[in-house]
Amino acid sequence: MHIADQDTGNLGANAIVAGSAGIATGAAMSAKMRGSKQIAVCFFGEGALGQGLLYEVMNMASLWKLPILYVCENNQYNEYTHYRETTAGDPVARAQAFGIETASIDGQDVGVVYSTMLRLAERARHGEGPAFIICDTYRYHGHHVGDINRSYYRSKQEEEEWKSKRDPLKLVAGRLKGQKIADEKALAKIEKEIRLEIETGVQFALDAPYPDPSEVDLHVYA
Numbered sequence: 001m002h003i004a005d006q007d008t009g010n011l012g013a014n015a016i017v018a019g020s021a022g023i024a025t026g027a028a029m030s031a032k033m034r035g036s037k038q039i040a041v042c043f044f045g046e047g048a049l050g051q052g053l054l055y056e057v058m059n060m061a062s063l064w065k066l067p068i069l070y071v072c073e074n075n076q077y078n079e080y081t082h083y084r085e086t087t088a089g090d091p092v093a094r095a096q097a098f099g100i101e102t103a104s105i106d107g108q109d110v111g112v113v114y115s116t117m118l119r120l121a122e123r124a125r126h127g128e129g130p131a132f133i134i135c136d137t138y139r140y141h142g143h144h145v146g147d148i149n150r151s152y153y154r155s156k157q158e159e160e161e162w163k164s165k166r167d168p169l170k171l172v173a174g175r176l177k178g179q180k181i182a183d184e185k186a187l188a189k190i191e192k193e194i195r196l197e198i199e200t201g202v203q204f205a206l207d208a209p210y211p212d213p214s215e216v217d218l219h220v221y222a
Contacts, residue, residue, distance in 0.1 A: 107135025
């Protein structure tokens with residue numbers, strides 16, 4: 001669940017809501033001090049908007065013009081509670097209060113997400129400071145494997161509407177066909193290849209041996 005790959009710049013997930021904000025801001029500060037032209041990108045859910053750490057680091061990032069993008073994936077629900085019941089006011093205004101560049105976009109639209117991130121990444125890379133992006137999206141399934149009966153906090157109709165009308169894969173596929181970039185045959189081939197890649201990856205994980213007991217304290221620093 002909590003993966004990391006430092007060779008490719010993935011500093012890892014953690015079990016603390018908004019905890020990644022502090023880690024990513026530190027990485028952005030490191031990039032600026034080293035003059036590496038790197039940027040940090042921090043992903044978190046809308047539930048993190050209730051955590052003080054996020055505002056502390058956004059304040060520092062704005063003051064020091066750190067190269068970081070704070071990306072809020074608003075999937076509408078903090079586990080089982082709609083975010084409007086837990087988040088007062090306009091979430092974007094919270095970042096604007098620190099003088100941070102902001103954007104509120106449709107997180108289901110691949111093209112919009114790409115173009116927005118590209119613009120703000122280049123802005124940060126050129127020393128113009130942080131940005132805060134809210135991507136409105138949706139969690140099709142439960143918050144965890146046991147969250148099966150979701151009728152007590154959201155309707156089946158709501159889930160089906162997001163799946164049928166706002167699914168990002170269907171939207172981008174429709175756009176590719178409309179622009180005659182790809183036809184049904186090409187898209188079917190892509191889907192088949194991706195499904196095979198996923199199935200192969202899952203099988204690789206299932207077949208992998210358990211770690212040797214001698215590794216229990218590997219990479220533990222305290």
